[in-house]
Amino acid sequence: MAVGGSLVDVLVVGAGVAGCVVARVLADHGLSVQVVEAGSADQPEVVSGLDALAAASAEGWTWPGEYRRGRGLGGGSAVNGLVMMAGDTDQLRLWGGESLVGCMNTMVDRLAPVPHRHGPVATAFRRAGRTAGHQSSPSSAVPDQTGLITAALAIAGGARRSVADCMFADAPPRLEVIADTEVVELSGNGQMVTGVRTADGRSLTARHTVLSAGALASPGLLLAAGLGNEHVGRGLKDHPSVGFTLSLSDSGHSPTSPTAPPVTTVLRWSSGREANDLLAVPVEGTASTKGYGVVLAATMVARSEGQVDRDGANFGRLTEADDRFRLRAAVRGMAALLTTESWMPVVDQVFIDDRGTPLSQLPAGDADLDDWMMAAPDGLYHAASSCRLGAAVGDGGQVVDTTGVSVIDASVLPDLPRANPQLTVMAVAAQLAEQLAASVSST
Secondary structure, eight states, X not given: OEETTEEOSEXXXXXXXXXXXXXXXXXXXXXXXXXXXXXXXXXXHHHHSSOHHHHTTSTTSBOSSSSOOBOSTTGGGGTSOOEEOOOOHHHHHHHHHHHXXXXXXXXXXXXXXXXXXXXXXXXXXXXXXXXXXXXXXXXXXXXXOOEEEEOEEOEETTEEOOHHHHHHTTOOTTEEEEOSOOEEEEEEETTEEEEEEEXXXXXXXXXXXXXXXXXXXXXXXXXXHTOSOTTTTEEEBOOOEEEEEXXXXXXXXXXXXXXXXXXXXXXXXXXXXXXXXXXXEEEOOOTTTTSEEEEEEEESOOOOOEEEETTEEEOOTTOSHHHHHHHHHHHHHHHHHHTSGGGTTTEEEEESSTTOOBGGGSOOSHHHHHHHHHHSOOXXXXXXXXXXXXXXXXXXXXXXXXXXXXXXXXXXXXXXXXXXXXXXXHHHHXXXXXXXXXXXXXX
């Protein structure tokens, strides 16, 4: 495939969070870039709106299967909860030095997330949190925050602001997006990748190919082609979480506008083993949830690892005792908050499963609580670390033992960030794209 009669410099597979950043950085360096996206480029109103729960249920905007992944222009940023968290600078410096901290700041400035008025669930949650002694912090877009944090949301003009909106609005003409085109196979010669093949039978070629298809699909494409080393697909992680369902009273549901975002605050605190290793997220009732809200409790440090192979993915969820310890601490902390008087005006009942089991029956002992946590649905969908930097890929995300192909997405994170990952993925993608631009430009 050619732009202006010449071979494309870089082909980017996936127009999600990382792919949009990579494409824009490379194009700004004067390289010709084609982005191939399996999903649509035409966002329906339900996706561009602020009801993130409705967006995630929009037909065609997530991949089929139990593990929810964004599909379409913007990827996960088109269907996620809108919350932008800058995470912690100690992790950024460990992974990429001061330049990665700078990339994070640049991404925050570019996306310009803003706060939103709290709904009744968030208001009750914050009241309960302050009673429990948690301090307040001003914005999740500021690194190293802890306590009750006002969520910085990716919205502008009353609508969702996806990473595609951010990166492609004023993109140079040498950046082209090909939507509704699923990549099914890498093409090449031996250990050299020369492009991709698509589900509709086309072959697209380029000087260099970047896989930004996500922590499940990117290693899957490499494995199917027999490329990379033994680290490809290994180390897959996610943030383990469980949820408490809130049956909302009239006052807990009716004041929430149909256009209001479901999440406007988060709580970060410590299990005692590490700073900011626990997270809680109160979720408002929306028109799509019919009188119910949720409080999610999660551990943001996960030791358990799974892998991607040719048959699919296994996260190894909660297989490590350390993860179970931390998640128990998160669960018990939220259970205590949910029994305070702060909730009485907005919540009729709290359930621990979809069968209507009341909070009072939450298991008390560690073993029984572990069984309950293992059976609970996992709700954060932050897959990462399946093609790690320094193991499966090197500078510019270039795949070890292979030429002509890089991985730049959540796959390459050395570990999970202790935060919602979008800003971290954007920062890492920008840093690696800068490295790749120098490499491609010099060849």
